[in-house]
Amino acid sequence: MYLSELKIWNFRKYGIRDGEQIRNDNPALIVKFNSGLNVLIGENDSGKSSIIDAIKHVLLTQSHEYLKFDDKDFFATNKSRAEQLKIECTFQGFKNSEAANFLEWIGFDEKGKYKLNVWLTAKRKNNRIIADVRAGLDDEGSPLDGEARDLLRVTYLKPLRDAEAELTPGYNSRFAQILRSDDLFVKKKNNQGEIEKHVLEKYVKQANDLIKDYFKSSQLKENSLLGITKNTKGAKHVQDSIIGFLKIFFEEGQDIKPFIEISGSDLTDILRKLSLNLEENKSGLGSLNLLFIAAELLLLQEGETGLKLALIEELEAHLHPQAQLRLIDYLQKEQKSRQFIITSHSTTLGSKINLKNLIICQGEDVYPMGKVYTQLDPNDYEFLQRFLDATKANLFFAKGVILVEGDAENLLIPVLADLIDRPLHRYGVSIVNVGSKALLRYAKIFKRLDRKSMNVRVSVVTDLDIQQKIDKSKNIEPKDKVNLDAEKSEKISSLEDTFNSNGLIKVFPSPRWTMEYDLAEGQLAPYINRAIHIAQLIKGRESNNRSCFKSLKKDDIIEKCKDADKYLANQRELRDDKSFLACKIYEKLYKHHASKAVTAQYLSHLLVNNPESDGEDETYKSKVKEIVLNDEQLSYLRDAIYHVTKPADSNV
Amino acid sequence: MFEITDEAIKKIEKLLLPEGETFDDDNGERSEVIKCIDESIDVNASPGSGKTTTLLAKLFLLAEQMPFKDGKGICVLTHTNVAIDELKLKVGRQVDNLFRYPNFFGTFQKFVNKFLAIPAIIFLEGRRPSYIDKELHDKIISDIRYVRGFNQNIGKKAFHYLFTYRNREKLTLCFDDHENLCITDEIDGAPLEIRKPRSNQHNDWSSVTKDEISRWLIAFKKTVLFDFDVMSFDDAYFFALSYLRSTPISEALSKRFKYVFVDEMQDTYSHQEKILNEAFDDSVLIQRFGDPHQAIYNSVSVENIWMPAEDALTISTSKRFGENIT
Numbered sequence: 001m002y003l004s005e006l007k008i009w010n011f012r013k014y015g016i017r018d019g020e021q022i023r024n025d026n027p028a029l030i031v032k033f034n035s036g037l038n039v040l041i042g043e044n045d046s047g048k049s050s051i052i053d054a055i056k057h058v059l060l061t062q063s064h065e066y067l068k069f070d071d072k073d074f075f076a077t078n079k080s081r082a083e084q085l086k087i088e089c090t091f092q093g094f095k096n097s098e099a100a101n102f103l104e105w106i107g108f109d110e111k112g113k114y115k116l117n118v119w120l121t122a123k124r125k126n127n128r129i130i131a132d133v134r135a136g137l138d139d140e141g142s143p144l145d146g147e148a149r150d151l152l153r154v155t156y157l158k159p160l161r162d163a164e165a166e167l168t169p170g171y172n173s174r175f176a177q178i179l180r181s182d183d184l185f186v187k188k189k190n191n192q193g194e195i196e197k198h199v200l201e202k203y204v205k206q207a208n209d210l211i212k213d214y215f216k217s218s219q220l221k222e223n224s225l226l227g228i229t230k231n232t233k234g235a236k237h238v239q240d241s242i243i244g245f246l247k248i249f250f251e252e253g254q255d256i257k258p259f260i261e262i263s264g265s266d267l268t269d270i271l272r273k274l275s276l277n278l279e280e281n282k283s284g285l286g287s288l289n290l291l292f293i294a295a296e297l298l299l300l301q302e303g304e305t306g307l308k309l310a311l312i313e314e315l316e317a318h319l320h321p322q323a324q325l326r327l328i329d330y331l332q333k334e335q336k337s338r339q340f341i342i343t344s345h346s347t348t349l350g351s352k353i354n355l356k357n358l359i360i361c362q363g364e365d366v367y368p369m370g371k372v373y374t375q376l377d378p379n380d381y382e383f384l385q386r387f388l389d390a391t392k393a394n395l396f397f398a399k400g401v402i403l404v405e406g407d408a409e410n411l412l413i414p415v416l417a418d419l420i421d422r423p424l425h426r427y428g429v430s431i432v433n434v435g436s437k438a439l440l441r442y443a444k445i446f447k448r449l450d451r452k453s454m455n456v457r458v459s460v461v462t463d464l465d466i467q468q469k470i471d472k473s474k475n476i477e478p479k480d481k482v483n484l485d486a487e488k489s490e491k492i493s494s495l496e497d498t499f500n501s502n503g504l505i506k507v508f509p510s511p512r513w514t515m516e517y518d519l520a521e522g523q524l525a526p527y528i529n530r531a532i533h534i535a536q537l538i539k540g541r542e543s544n545n546r547s548c549f550k551s552l553k554k555d556d557i558i559e560k561c562k563d564a565d566k567y568l569a570n571q572r573e574l575r576d577d578k579s580f581l582a583c584k585i586y587e588k589l590y591k592h593h594a595s596k597a598v599t600a601q602y603l604s605h606l607l608v609n610n611p612e613s614d615g616e617d618e619t620y621k622s623k624v625k626e627i628v629l630n631d632e633q634l635s636y637l638r639d640a641i642y643h644v645t646k647p648a649d650s651n652v
Numbered sequence: 653m654f655e656i657t658d659e660a661i662k663k664i665e666k667l668l669l670p671e672g673e674t675f676d677d678d679n680g681e682r683s684e685v686i687k688c689i690d691e692s693i694d695v696n697a698s699p700g701s702g703k704t705t706t707l708l709a710k711l712f713l714l715a716e717q718m719p720f721k722d723g724k725g726i727c728v729l730t731h732t733n734v735a736i737d738e739l740k741l742k743v744g745r746q747v748d749n750l751f752r753y754p755n756f757f758g759t760f761q762k763f764v765n766k767f768l769a770i771p772a773i774i775f776l777e778g779r780r781p782s783y784i785d786k787e788l789h790d791k792i793i794s795d796i797r798y799v800r801g802f803n804q805n806i807g808k809k810a811f812h813y814l815f816t817y818r819n820r821e822k823l824t825l826c827f828d829d830h831e832n833l834c835i836t837d838e839i840d841g842a843p844l845e846i847r848k849p850r851s852n853q854h855n856d857w858s859s860v861t862k863d864e865i866s867r868w869l870i871a872f873k874k875t876v877l878f879d880f881d882v883m884s885f886d887d888a889y890f891f892a893l894s895y896l897r898s899t900p901i902s903e904a905l906s907k908r909f910k911y912v913f914v915d916e917m918q919d920t921y922s923h924q925e926k927i928l929n930e931a932f933d934d935s936v937l938i939q940r941f942g943d944p945h946q947a948i949y950n951s952v953s954v955e956n957i958w959m960p961a962e963d964a965l966t967i968s969t970s971k972r973f974g975e976n977i978t
Binding site for chain 1: 716717721723724752753754766767771774775778779780898899900901903904905906907908
């Protein structure tokens with residue numbers, strides 16, 4: 001059995017609509033869990049802890065932690081605070097032997113599988129909070145018996161654990177509690193119905209007998225087993241002198257028999273005296289934490305009856321990234337009928353977790369990323385998973401995402417964003433380069449099947465890919481413009497059909513062909529032309545072993561810029577036409593004389609630096625800015641940036 | 653596995669029996685019955701042999717061993733609340749866990765309602781039934797003909813049939829061989845064959861009319877069950893058996909209870925015995941205590957009277973035990 005769903009009404013920030021009564025069909029939050037690992041990831045105050053606390057309130061903890069509602073647990077608007085809250089846990093995946101424990105409350109779902117709902121309602125009344133726990137598959141249910149509820153207790157690891165204190169012997173020893181939850185440490189009755197001595201109690205009794213003997217004898221008996229030789233002294237004189245004093249203090253005739261022993265020979269006391277150690281010397285906090293988690297996992301052993309659910313808050317607490325990864329890797333693989341619900345704001349963890357195990361907490365809702373929840377094709381998941389390892393964090397923790405198909409866009413867009421006063425970092429926007437046009441379909445991960453919409457704006461930047469005329473030697477000439485507009489609008493609407501969704505996800509296609517071509521057809525033509533020439537020089541050097549590590553000097557750049565300008569002027573003499581010139585500029589990239597990535601890198605450079613001047617050249621910069629803000633060919637990139645930051649007509 | 657010792661039985665005598673009385677008998681029969689805790693058995697007890705007290709002693713000693721290692725419980729099924737109250741009065745204070753989760757201690761009807769009939773209705777209707785009450789049910793059946801609309805067209809014929817010919821309160825649902833819902837007058841019995849009252853083969857209704865009446869009766873029964881939200885005890889058994897047959901609940905019931913004890917087995921109806929057989933598999937130790945000679949008269953036909961298995965243990969002394977000590 002496992003916790004398959006959590007529903008919340010009016011608990012903390014998860015409030016139902018003002019004025020509505022709590023009904024089965026209007027929970028403020030529904031979280032679906034899978035039977036293995038679930039990782040809740042989100043910023044501070046995104047609701048991770050509230051979800052964990054809600055579960056704890058209904059199911060209680062193995063450590064019998066004292067849990068109590070206070071007024072602040074009830075959802076409040078600025079007008080009023082809710083009078084009533086409800087938290088419901090649904091369990092599924094029962095074995096018959098597990099269902100047996102909940103027969104009075106269990107039922108079947110539409111598929112004929114066992115299902116159990118357990119809910120807690122709490123009411124504020126006369127400054128008191130009254131909570132009630134019921135279970136059943138109908139609205140009314142019946143009270144859940146305490147013993148049955150005990151079978152649902154969760155193992156809970158709180159954030160900022162003090163592992164050392166938890167593992168240290170003492171009255172509050174967590175280790176003792178953990179041990180006692182194992183059946184071996186529960187005392188048994190014999191045939192007469194009397195409680196039997198536990199093995200550890202027998203051991204301690206033997207030790208105590210020896211100790212008593214030690215304080216009674218002045219000469220100990222030889223014992224080869226314990227390595228005690230003849231003539232070993234006992235401590236009789238200590239006990240004798242105590243007795244001597246006591247005889248003076250007490251009245252004559254009173255029988256005083258003090259004795260010395262290991263105190264607390266009862267099983268509970270013995271367990272509290274035990275400590276779990278890793279090495280003789282004091283271990284670091286990180287190791288202790290791992291040790292502690294290992295001890296807690298004892299509670300989830302196979303064979304233990306009841307729910308096997310561990311809630312771990314901030315798994316990363318005190319663990320360095322490598323240890324986090326090992327642990328999450330273990331938890332991901334090792335899920336034999338144990339369930340983990342873990343919270344984290346570690347992006348390191350986020351990148352290691354399978355999408356199916358990931359639940360994003362954001363705003364007033366949660367977004368599980370498993371394949372049943374998004375419109376992404378199930379076959380794409382595996383690929384996306386591999387691809388995402390490094391960039392997933394960017395994808396899911398950003399407030400906005402620009403999805404691009406290549407390095408060039410990846411390099412250039414941030415520069416353009418700066419130039420139009422929409423610096424991406426200020427808006428929490430990340431660019432994710434999926435590396436190929438085909439993979440832009442990954443944007444569908446943001447399109448959800450559960451009718452929720454993640455509050456993440458997504459711009460998909462792509463080429464329209466309408467080529468010009470290309471001959472066999474890859475020379476490019478403008479094509480006839482017949483039917484161009486029809487072809488364009490057909491392609492655009494097909495892209496929009498694929499990507500656009502609920503106003504949050506939008507596609508921004510380039511005006512005609514590729515980004516480089518389209519820039520070359522606009523006012524940035526001289527700039528991209530220069531960048532291509534520089535990139536061409538670098539490409540030439542790369543193919544020459546001797547000069548490949550030679551760095552590009554300022555003079556090289558100036559010279560190449562001059563070459564580039566001359567090239568453009570020559571072409572213009574041939575035919576002064578925007579499209580023709582763009583074809584000629586782009587030809588070099590198309591023929592692979594220069595790399596697109598390097599071109600983009602130098603274009604970015606040229607947009608903010610005048611190669612001919614040292615230091616800042618404000619006139620140069622403002623001219624570029626003017627172009628970037630107004631060039632029609634750039635409008636799709638501007639709009640893509642505005643979509644994930646702020647509209648053009650609003651000021652920062 | 654633990655065992656029940658003679659000392660334990662001695663101890664329990666003091667609690668359960670009047671001063672000076674004992675479970676000892678000439679053949680050690682009672683002690684054998686009490687000690688037998690690892691197999692399913694029938695206990696064939698003679699009148700006045702004190703079988704209920706013997707069962708009680710056994711329950712007491714088992715309850716002392718609880719919780720069992722596997723966490724399972726004990727299910728004790730009786731026919732009357734009187735028997736339960738008596739048991740509670742005698743041992744309730746010492747072993748109150750016997751009456752609590754995970755055990756069940758109550759009448760057949762309560763068991764059926766709690767574990768089968770109510771869950772079945774929740775499964776079908778998404779809510780629990782308001783009334784499982786024979787008297788209320790029977791009153792609705794007899795009053796319903798005064799409700800407008802019920803007594804029209806085919807309903808007229810159906811009422812005619814219902815109120816002249818049949819034991820109408822016994823009317824309940826069943827399934828025929830093809831899993832079609834039918835109407836019957838015997839729990840888990842065969843579908844009713846409808847005939848016009850006081851008719852012969854010449855003036856009987858046509859088969860079309862009979863089908864219509866049958867469908868009307870089913871709809872009528874459903875109205876009582878789901879709209880009036882009232883079911884008779886017989887209906888509860890219908891839903892209980894359907895639930896047992898269409899879900900894996902019997903497997904869970906078998907994992908829940910280590911022992912099932914039935915008191916006064918001779919008073920068990922055949923539909924109750926069906927519940928017993930279908931709810932628990934062979935892993936459950938079922939021990940049935942009864943006295944075939946003492947079967948209270950009921951409408952169940954003679955061949956349905958309980959006969960203890962051939963290897964049944966017996967408590968044969970017809971004298972009040974204890975009396976042979978003096």
